[in-house]
Amino acid sequence: MDDRRAPFWRFLARDNEDPVKILGVAFLVALISAIVVSSAAILLEPRQTAHLEAERAARMAAMLDRLPGMADILAETGADSLRTYLVDLATGQIVPDLDPDDYDAAAAAADPATAVAIPADLDLAGLRQRAPYAPVHILERNGRVELVVLPVSGTGYASRIEALLALQSDLGTVAALTITSQGETAGLGARIENPEWQALWPGREIADDSGQIVIAVVRGQASSPYEVDGISGATRTGNGVTNMLRYWLGEHGFGPFLDRLREQGV
Amino acid sequence: MPKGLSRITAPLIGQNPITRQILGVCSALAVTTGLDTALMMSAALTSVLCLSSAIISLLRNHIPHVIRLIVQITIIASLVIVIDELMQAFAFELSRALSVFVGLIVTNCLVLGRAEAFAMRNPVGPSILDALGNGLGYSLILILVGSIRELLGQGSLLGVVVLVPVADGGWFEPLGLMQLAPAAFIIIGLLVWAIRSYWTDQAETTAQATPGEQVAR
Numbered sequence: 001m002d003d004r005r006a007p008f009w010r011f012l013a014r015d016n017e018d019p020v021k022i023l024g025v026a027f028l029v030a031l032i033s034a035i036v037v038s039s040a041a042i043l044l045e046p047r048q049t050a051h052l053e054a055e056r057a058a059r060m061a062a063m064l065d066r067l068p069g070m071a072d073i074l075a076e077t078g079a080d081s082l083r084t085y086l087v088d089l090a091t092g093q094i095v096p097d098l099d100p101d102d103y104d105a106a107a108a109a110a111d112p113a114t115a116v117a118i119p120a121d122l123d124l125a126g127l128r129q130r131a132p133y134a135p136v137h138i139l140e141r142n143g144r145v146e147l148v149v150l151p152v153s154g155t156g157y158a159s160r161i162e163a164l165l166a167l168q169s170d171l172g173t174v175a176a177l178t179i180t181s182q183g184e185t186a187g188l189g190a191r192i193e194n195p196e197w198q199a200l201w202p203g204r205e206i207a208d209d210s211g212q213i214v215i216a217v218v219r220g221q222a223s224s225p226y227e228v229d230g231i232s233g234a235t236r237t238g239n240g241v242t243n244m245l246r247y248w249l250g251e252h253g254f255g256p257f258l259d260r261l262r263e264q265g266v
Numbered sequence: 267m268p269k270g271l272s273r274i275t276a277p278l279i280g281q282n283p284i285t286r287q288i289l290g291v292c293s294a295l296a297v298t299t300g301l302d303t304a305l306m307m308s309a310a311l312t313s314v315l316c317l318s319s320a321i322i323s324l325l326r327n328h329i330p331h332v333i334r335l336i337v338q339i340t341i342i343a344s345l346v347i348v349i350d351e352l353m354q355a356f357a358f359e360l361s362r363a364l365s366v367f368v369g370l371i372v373t374n375c376l377v378l379g380r381a382e383a384f385a386m387r388n389p390v391g392p393s394i395l396d397a398l399g400n401g402l403g404y405s406l407i408l409i410l411v412g413s414i415r416e417l418l419g420q421g422s423l424l425g426v427v428v429l430v431p432v433a434d435g436g437w438f439e440p441l442g443l444m445q446l447a448p449a450a451f452i453i454i455g456l457l458v459w460a461i462r463s464y465w466t467d468q469a470e471t472t473a474q475a476t477p478g479e480q481v482a483r
Contacts, residue, residue, distance in 0.1 A: 012328055016327075016328065016329070016330045016331060017330065017331070017332070021328075021330060022330040022332060022333055025328060025329065025330055025333070025337065026333055026336070026337065029337050029340050029341065030340060033340050033341065033343075033344035036344055036348060037344050037347050037348060040347070040348045040351045040352070041347075041351055044351045044352065044354070044355040047355040047356070048351070048354045048355050048358075051354070051355070051358040055358070183366060186296060186297070186299065186303075186366075186367070187299045187445055187446065187447075188446075233446070
């Protein structure tokens with residue numbers, strides 16, 4: 001062995017069965033892989049986040065386009081879009097001193113310092129914790145609420161499902177449901193993203209006469225105004241959507257806000 | 267035929283990774299509901315296969331035998347993550363359509379199989395050619411199965427309507443089964459049967475161990 005060579009070449013020249021070489025190669029491969037993977041993740045993150053945000057905005061816009069009469073209402077009110085408010089979920093009051101654009105609900109839900117734990121018996125959507133505030137998008141005309149768009153999220157079969165639920169002015173009828181993010185089984189659960197399935201939602205009622213939230217994705221064909229046809233082969237994804245809506249429309253979700261909106265308006 | 271060329275052409279049918287060596291079938295079932303996802307998956311797998319074969323072949327003299335599988339998997343997994351991140355940054359729509367299956371290239375026996383059977387023992391040039399050939403062989407089957415499933419299941423190819431379905435006033439009744447995983451099993455089974463009936467030397471006899479250079483399944 002030539003001792004004048006650099007230590008690295010002497011290391012490479014070691015026998016492949018030598019323990020130093022085995023550990024060394026394992027360490028070097030792991031180190032280089034870790035550097036490559038983490039730099040890719042960090043360098044590309046801004047682009048990926050931009051794509052995700054653009055997608056969310058595009059889906060919101062697409063949902064509004066699909067709503068009947070939406071274009072007329074927007075033209076009439078002169079607003080080009082909905083107004084976004086930040087709502088304190090516990091009280092149902094609008095938070096006046098925070099800009100909704102600056103509030104990152106996902107980060108607030110993940111941060112133990114700000115997150116609100118969801119009691120296990122109320123945690124239908126399997127979220128464990130949520131942010132204290134949530135952004136809601138409201139369209140008003142002459143001081144009357146025409147449309148409310150609520151961001152909702154829950155646990156499906158294989159992934160977190162995120163969606164936007166639009167309610168009509170009575171706050172009890174679905175105007176639209178748009179899935180904004182999901183990672184369910186391709187070809188089965190992932191079909192909740194299909195426009196044909198989402199087109200089943202407008203006109204569904206969220207609560208029965210006693211005020212109980214009963215909206216559900218059922219197996220097979222829907223038989224009442226509170227039901228939406230399930231997707232065959234995706235029962236658990238359907239249950240995930242049901243639980244997501246029941247949690248967010250319920251007492252621990254947007255329930256207090258919707259009650260207050262019904263009584264007092266914005 | 268020059269040796270380099272035969273490394274690319276042999277895995278197309280004679281040593282096809284899916285129909286002959288029965289490798290990488292899992293992803294072939296999952297991503298072939300449509301032609302577009304099949305094409306994207308083919309491109310992703312072929313590039314991972316070529317890159318991993320090149321890197322592993324470069325390092326082959328310095329990978330200790332006892333930890334070779336761990337080293338190979340680490341390299342393959344890192345490449346797959348980087349490709350997945352790149353797709354999410356630059357081909358967002360397609361990466362959405364493929365969802366988790368790009369990440370699952372790691373578990374594709376084909377990639378590890380070629381690394382272990384070929385790249386560990388051969389110089390960089392032949393290793394890349396072998397990887398390219400196997401990638402193309404895999405792509406060929408994926409594209410075939412993807413076309414058949416999209417055509418019969420949705421009446422379209424690459425999203426363009428070819429057979430007008432009944433729902434839109436046409437005559438074609440889409441076969442729902444084609445969009446489910448069992449259809450891919452059936453089509454791949456029929457393909458294996460057709461290929462082995464035509465090239466009878468591919469058929470396995472019970473007495474004889476399978477020839478060829480397969481290692482991992």
